Amino acid sequence: MRRASTRHQEEGERSGLIHGVVADLEECHHGGMAISYEQALQVQSENQDRLMALEGVNAVGAKLGEDGPVLEVTLDPDAALPQGLDASEIDGVPLRVVRGRYTLQ
DSSP: OHHHHHHHHHHHHHHHHHHHHHHHEEEEEEEEEEHHHHHHHHHHHHHHHHHSSTTEEEEEEEETTTEEEEEEEEOOEEEEEEETTTTTTTTTTTEEEEESOOOOO
16 A cells, blocks of 8 residues: 555645646735735726726726736826826836727637
């Protein structure tokens, strides 16, 4: 039975390793703080109405960028940058403003 126990142990170690890698991918360090995708979703939820009310904003969403979670705001290409969207982050989540017209898919 030693062989079965060792195999079960190895599978548990691999599972733990995979879980750790996934957790690392879902977290990003910004300014010394780890931001998770779930936290980015929470910030989106708390700020969406306010951001959508800004002139020219047509979409707000939490995204997983190359460096981790970001709050992405889509701004009409012809609109001036509203005050508040010139910040680098909102409530600790990096802010990315993209120009475009959001269309439902």
